[in-house]
Amino acid sequence: MGIANRKELEARRKALHKANENVKTHVRVCSGTGCAALGAFEVYDALVKESKKAGLPVQVELEPCGKEKDPLFVSLTGCQGFCQIGPLVHILPDDILYTGVKVSAVKDIVEKTLAGGQVVEKLLYKNPEDKKRLKGRADIPFYKGQELVALEGCGSVAADSLDSYVASGGFSSLAKALKMDPDQVISEVEKSGLRGRGGGGFPTGRKWRSCVSAEGDERFVICNGDEGDPGAFMDCCIMEGDPYRVIEGMIICAHAVGSSTGFIYVRHEYPRAVERLSLAVKTCEENGLLGKKILGSDLDFDISVARGGGAFVCGESTALMRSIEGSVGEPRAKYVRSVQRGFRDKPTVLNNVETFACVPSIINEGSDWFTSRGTEKSPGTKAFCLVGKVVNTGLIEVPMGTSLRDVVFGMGGGIIDGRPFKAVQTGGPSGGCLGEDHLDLPVDFDALAKAGSMMGSGGMIVMDDRTCMVDVAKYFLKFLMEESCGKCVPCREGVYQLHAMLDKLSRGEGEPQDLEKIQRLGKEIQVSSLCGLGKSAPNPVLSTLKNFREEYEAHVNDKRCPAGVCRDITTFTIDPDKCTGCLVCKKACPPDAISGEKKQVHIIDQDKCTQCGACRLVCKFDAVVTN
Amino acid sequence: MNAAPAVDMKQVGAVLARFEKGERSHLVHLLQDLQSEIHYLPGEAIRAAAEYLDVPLNSAFSVATFYKAFSLVPRGETIVKVCLGTSCHIRGAPVVVEDLRIGLGVGPGETTPDMKYTVEVVNCVGACALAPVVIANTRYIADVKPGTIVKIIEEG
Ligand SMILES: Cc1cc2nc3c(=O)[nH]c(=O)nc-3n(C[C@H](O)[C@H](O)[C@H](O)COP(=O)(O)O)c2cc1C
Ligand code: FES
Numbered sequence: 001m002g003i004a005n006r007k008e009l010e011a012r013r014k015a016l017h018k019a020n021e022n023v024k025t026h027v028r029v030c031s032g033t034g035c036a037a038l039g040a041f042e043v044y045d046a047l048v049k050e051s052k053k054a055g056l057p058v059q060v061e062l063e064p065c066g067k068e069k070d071p072l073f074v075s076l077t078g079c080q081g082f083c084q085i086g087p088l089v090h091i092l093p094d095d096i097l098y099t100g101v102k103v104s105a106v107k108d109i110v111e112k113t114l115a116g117g118q119v120v121e122k123l124l125y126k127n128p129e130d131k132k133r134l135k136g137r138a139d140i141p142f143y144k145g146q147e148l149v150a151l152e153g154c155g156s157v158a159a160d161s162l163d164s165y166v167a168s169g170g171f172s173s174l175a176k177a178l179k180m181d182p183d184q185v186i187s188e189v190e191k192s193g194l195r196g197r198g199g200g201g202f203p204t205g206r207k208w209r210s211c212v213s214a215e216g217d218e219r220f221v222i223c224n225g226d227e228g229d230p231g232a233f234m235d236c237c238i239m240e241g242d243p244y245r246v247i248e249g250m251i252i253c254a255h256a257v258g259s260s261t262g263f264i265y266v267r268h269e270y271p272r273a274v275e276r277l278s279l280a281v282k283t284c285e286e287n288g289l290l291g292k293k294i295l296g297s298d299l300d301f302d303i304s305v306a307r308g309g310g311a312f313v314c315g316e317s318t319a320l321m322r323s324i325e326g327s328v329g330e331p332r333a334k335y336v337r338s339v340q341r342g343f344r345d346k347p348t349v350l351n352n353v354e355t356f357a358c359v360p361s362i363i364n365e366g367s368d369w370f371t372s373r374g375t376e377k378s379p380g381t382k383a384f385c386l387v388g389k390v391v392n393t394g395l396i397e398v399p400m401g402t403s404l405r406d407v408v409f410g411m412g413g414g415i416i417d418g419r420p421f422k423a424v425q426t427g428g429p430s431g432g433c434l435g436e437d438h439l440d441l442p443v444d445f446d447a448l449a450k451a452g453s454m455m456g457s458g459g460m461i462v463m464d465d466r467t468c469m470v471d472v473a474k475y476f477l478k479f480l481m482e483e484s485c486g487k488c489v490p491c492r493e494g495v496y497q498l499h500a501m502l503d504k505l506s507r508g509e510g511e512p513q514d515l516e517k518i519q520r521l522g523k524e525i526q527v528s529s530l531c532g533l534g535k536s537a538p539n540p541v542l543s544t545l546k547n548f549r550e551e552y553e554a555h556v557n558d559k560r561c562p563a564g565v566c567r568d569i570t571t572f573t574i575d576p577d578k579c580t581g582c583l584v585c586k587k588a589c590p591p592d593a594i595s596g597e598k599k600q601v602h603i604i605d606q607d608k609c610t611q612c613g614a615c616r617l618v619c620k621f622d623a624v625v626t627n
Numbered sequence: 628m629n630a631a632p633a634v635d636m637k638q639v640g641a642v643l644a645r646f647e648k649g650e651r652s653h654l655v656h657l658l659q660d661l662q663s664e665i666h667y668l669p670g671e672a673i674r675a676a677a678e679y680l681d682v683p684l685n686s687a688f689s690v691a692t693f694y695k696a697f698s699l700v701p702r703g704e705t706i707v708k709v710c711l712g713t714s715c716h717i718r719g720a721p722v723v724v725e726d727l728r729i730g731l732g733v734g735p736g737e738t739t740p741d742m743k744y745t746v747e748v749v750n751c752v753g754a755c756a757l758a759p760v761v762i763a764n765t766r767y768i769a770d771v772k773p774g775t776i777v778k779i780i781e782e783g
Contacts, residue, residue, distance in 0.1 A: 033753045037760070037767030083756035230750035231713030237753075268659070268696050269752050271765075309655055309694025312750070326652035327686070328693045385755060387714040393756035425713065459713065459755075467717050475716055479750060485693075588774035590725045614722045614773035 002288035005296030006175045009166070015064040016167035023059070024070035025114060026092040031159065032079025032237055033272065034394075035086035039103065040076075043087050046106040048074050054110050062163050072114060075164065078241010080155035082142055084393040085125065090155075095136030098123040128391060128413065142392045142411050147373060149381045150197070150234075150357040151397045154241035160276055162283045165244040171289060173360035177252045178297040185256040185363065186212070192367035193379040194359075198224055198315075198352030199430065199456050200532075201378070201445040204359075207339055207349060211257045214340040214347035221253050221262040221301075222324070222343060222350045225273065226308050226315035229428030230479060232459030234383040235353035237395050239266060239273035242357065243280035247303065249356030251294065252363060254301040257349055262301060265320055267308040278305045312429070312483035316531050317342070317350045319485070330485045331531035352457070354383055374400035378444035382455070388425075388462035389416045401442040404434065408462055419464040423548070427456030429476045429483075430536035432543025433469060452543040454536070466616075468565035469548040470555050473541040474502040480537045491534030494525040498541060505552065508559035508569035515552055519545060564626030567611035571627050574615075576601045578623035585615035585624065634669040639676075649681045654690055658697060667698040703738045703745035707731075707780060708762040712751030720759040722773045724748065730777030744780070 003009045029035075029044040051058045057068035060075070080088045085099040089109065096119055098109060105123060112118045124133040125140050137143040148154075158164035165171070177185050190205030211219060223246060227235040238246060250262050264281075266274050281303050284290040292300045306324050313319045314329040321343045323329035342348025358380060362370050371379040378400040384407065387393045391413035398407065404424055408414070415421050423433040426443075432453035434441065441447050445455045463472070477499040486492045501518050504510055522538030529535045545552055554562050555569070564570050574585075574594075581599040593609040596602030604615070616624040642660050646653045657680065661672050668691055677687035691697050707727065711720050727746050728734045738745040754760045757769035763780050771779075 033767075034756050034769070037754050037757060037769045083754070227753075228750075230711070231715075231755055232751070233753035233755055269749060307656070307659055308696075309659070309690075310696040310749075311694050323655060324652075326654040326656070326690075328689050387755040387758065388717055393714075393758075395756075428713070461713050461717065463717060472713075472717070475713070588772070590722070590729045590774065610725065612722050612725045614719075614725070617719050617722065618773055 002286070003295065004288060006178070009171055009175055009295060013166050013169070013172065016062050016163050019062045019064045019066065020167045022066070022071065023062075023073040025072045027072065027074045027114070028077045028080070028090040028092070028156065029074070030078075030080040030086060030088040030090070030155065031076040032083060032086075032155075032241060032395075033233065034079070034083030035088055036272070038086045040087035042103050043089065043101050043106060044074070044076055046103045047089070047110065050106050050110040051114060054115050056110070056114055061158075061161065062167055075158035076160070077156060078154040078159045079237035079395050081151075081395045082140075082392065083395065090137070095138055097125060097136050097140065099125050141413060142394065142396075145398060145402065145406060145410060146396055147381050147399050148397050149361050149370075150238060150354045150383050151242075151395070152361065153245055154237055157242060157244075159241050159243070160279055162244060162280070162287060165242070169364070170244055170360075171248055173364040174248050174251055174289075175295055177255055177363050178295055178299065182212070182256045182258065185252065188363060188367050189256070189359065192362045192370040193377075194355065194362060194370065195378060195445060196352055197354035197358070197382065197457065199427070199454070201455060204351060204355055207351070208253065208257050210337070211339045211347045211349045216347040218261070218346045219257050219259040220343045220346060220348040221250055221257065221259045222321070222348060223250055223262070223264040223353055223356055224315060224317075224320060224350055225264055225266040225270075225353045226320060227267055227270075227353075227457060228312040228315040229457050229459045231387060231461050232385050232428060232457050234385050234395060234458045236270050236273055238353050238357050238383075239270065240276050243277045244284070245357050245360055246277070246353055247280055247284055247290070249359035250303060251290070251299070251301055252359050253349055253351070253356065255297075255299050257347075259349070260300045260302065262303040263306050263324055263343075264303060265306045265308060265314075265324060268310055274305060274307055281305060311485070312479070313485045313531070313533050316533060319531070320350065321348065328485075330487050331533070333530055354458070375442060375444045377446050382443070382458060384458045384460045386412050386460050386462070389419070389464040389467065390414070390462040391416055398443075400444040403440050403442055405439040407443070407460065408439070412462060415462065415464050419466065421462070422465050422467060423463045423469065425461040425463065425472065425540075426459065427454030427539070428459045429480050430454055430532065430539055431456045431459075432539050433463070433472065433547060434543075435547050438547075452546055454539065466563050466565070468561050468563035469544040469551045470502060470506055470561070471563070471565045473544045474499065474506055476540040477502060477537070480533065484533060484537075488530035488534060490525045490528040491530065491537060494521060494529075495534065495537050497521060498525070498538065502541065505555045506561070506566040506568065508555065508566075510556040512556060514556065515545065515549075560627060564613065564616065570611050571606065572604055572609060572611060572613070572615060572624055574602050574604060575623045575625050578621050580621055580623070582620075584618050584620070588614045588618045590614060634665070634671045636671065636675070638664060639672045643675065643679045646680070648679060651680050651682050654680055654682055654687065655694070658691055662697055667701050670699070701738070701742070703742050705743060705763055705780070706745050706747060708747045708749045708752070709735070710750070710752050710754075710758070710760040710762070711748045712755060712758075714751075714755035715759040718758040719771075719773065723759055723761060723771050723776050726774060726776050
């Protein structure tokens with residue numbers, strides 16, 4: 001059943017919308033990577049089965065001419081954000097959010113809530129502050145202050161259903177764009193001030209316009225779903241949870257720049273994203289939303305899904321294009337930009353997943369609507385993945401300009417176990433760490449860059465007093481050293497040397513002049529590398545050296561790691577006054593270095609200890625101390 | 628070193644046949660499919676792929692060694708992937724690697740002599756909120772506590 005033109009799309013949307021309105025109760029089971037890992041699919045199956053058993057009018061798809069009266073719609077959605085306490089089951093219209101749902105709890109949900117109309121208290125979120133149970137998303141601090149644009153459908157639409165997306169207004173933006181002149185579409189995107197969400201923050205409208213004015217008989221549209229930042233998963237959630245929105249954004253772009261071929265490049269560590277996108281592309285083809293004469297217009301456009309091979313550098317535009325061409329993903333110098341000569345040397349628009357996901361709303365609601373949120377130079381909202389040593393971890397989207405404090409202490413609920421806050425890392429391997437004095441910084445592209453970090457793709461990793469800044473910098477350098485493609489010398493050799501210098505510090509062998517050397521080499525790598533990987537590789541070390549210099553000095557001068565992380569200069573001992581003799585650390589110790597009986601003080605055998613820190617991680621009484 | 632099992636060239640041929648002969652741009656995709664069928668890339672398979680797509684042998688090997696998704700040596704029945712992404716790193720993933728090293732006797736990139744387990748490290752699998760994360764073949768193990776991983780994996 002195809003959708004031949006705008007009229008048919010509208011008719012289908014109306015019918016589906018009506019079906020949606022008829023739904024009496026909607027149960028949304030989150031199937032994001034986190035919830036799926038915790039067993040969400042089993043929960044979904046059980047919910048459907050138990051509801052049927054209880055004689056409830058279950059639907060698993062929107063049925064415009066369904067026979068059931070007052071149906072109960074059970075769907076699998078993408079990431080609902082609060083991954084940490086998954087699997088999540090969200091019940092509408094009453095806004096009941098059940099957390100940590102196990103298969104064993106399904107019977108209760110069906111009998112008490114779906115059939116009985118009561119709330120199962122013990123499945124509700126418990127606010128750590130006052131131990132009160134909170135009923136729905138409207139009450140939970142994690143969701144307060146969020147505003148969803150790119151993530152609008154992620155967690156609400158059924159992830160693998162075109163109908164669900166269409167019912168929520170999907171593809172109406174494409175219909176509108178196809179009525180507009182391509183130039184008008186570009187103008188609207190320009191006016192919205194949308195900046196690329198992949199890291200650089202380049203104005204999207206301007207990129208599209210330069211593609212149009214570049215010479216070439218063929219143009220390409222590529223979506224960058226490589227998401228190389230280790231510790232970020234926003235794009236993963238969008239691709240898995242709302243694949244049609246990305247596709248719609250790409251088709252609008254194809255119309256604007258006059259392209260007939262597109263690619264989505266997805267990293268291979270995201271098998272479900274590959275699967276869902278491939279399914280979505282196929283469904284769009286079958287329904288006439290991809291292929292020839294889309295929605296009855298003159299636009300022909302096809303999309304292929306390409307899998308990455310597990311190389312960080314392939315997220316870089318020119319390397320990514322080489323990779324899709326089937327070669328080694330090495331970047332090239334950008335004397336000529338890829339928007340002019342990109343894939344197969346033709347003009348190419350490459351945008352990030354989240355960037356494309358913002359486009360449908362901008363066209364539908366207008367650029368004014370978009371610029372009414374965010375800051376002047378960074379309009380709109382931004383998705384972040386809030387992780388690390390923070391109480392509430394998960395996926396959020398906030399207006400640009402929200403302060404780090406609101407994110408970490410508001411939505412994030414502060415630091416785990418009430419430990420002191422040390423830093424937030426943003427921008428991944430190209431970014432930096434910001435400390436206490438930057439907490440009131442409004443998060444946008446320029447403010448972060450000014451503070452010595454970077455927006456990056458949206459990873460936000462919170463660190464406490466037990467995270468060592470030297471170790472974090474060394475971690476990123478090791479990552480980049482391994483990921484450097486080796487084409488240019490400053491990156492291949494320079495990053496290697498930087499890493500060696502930090503390794504020296506972490507072993508307690510640093511000398512006072514090393515800190516200056518690190519700084520000098522870092523600056524040289526920044527200016528002389530070929531691509532963004534090398535140019536930004538020194539950022540984590542330079543920013544931590546600037547913001548946390550005393551920690552570096554402790555490693556050099558006192559041969560001590562204040563956070564107790566760097567193994568060679570850390571010793572672990574047990575504080576006899578605090579140890580309760582609970583055996584937990586003894587069981588957790590990989591090399592069996594801890595001795596002690598129940599209820600007696602435990603002792604660490606320093607000869608056997610490998611300083612891995614497992615004991616300190618598990619001790620609930622803060623009894624494991626470091627020098 | 629574990630002795631490599633003989634390569635089933637028929638299996639290789641079946642994968643090749645899914646692609647257009649001589650179409651060089653399919654190299655990465657073809658090698659990915661070979662890898663998922665055979666679980667690693669034997670030299671013979673890379674050679675056959677290069678010939679089939681008319682790609683110089685050195686380019687084929689350069690692609691096969693460039694991308695981390697490819698392995699040129701046979702791997703164990705269960706691939707234990709420890710995430711060492713930033714979030715997992717600071718929430719205790721190094722301890723998990725230590726546990727596996729002691730419990731299974733192999734470190735990252737190594738395979739147990741009985742070919743049962745290969746330990747690998749990866750950078751972020753998109754479940755950062757549940758750090759640290761381990762994936763055993765397709766099974767995600769979330770919030771891994773020190774001292775528990777070996778038992779969880781052995782019990783399947
Ligand atoms: C080493 C390196 C890695 C990158 N990785 C990614 C990535 O994983 N995802 C992404 O969208 N952009 C990545 N980028 C940025 C891209 O080169 C490009 O600027 C971006 O995809 C453009 O899309 P945007 O304008 O919508 O942000 C990376 C850049 C560099 C230098
Ligand atoms: S850092 Fe381990 S899943 Fe993202």
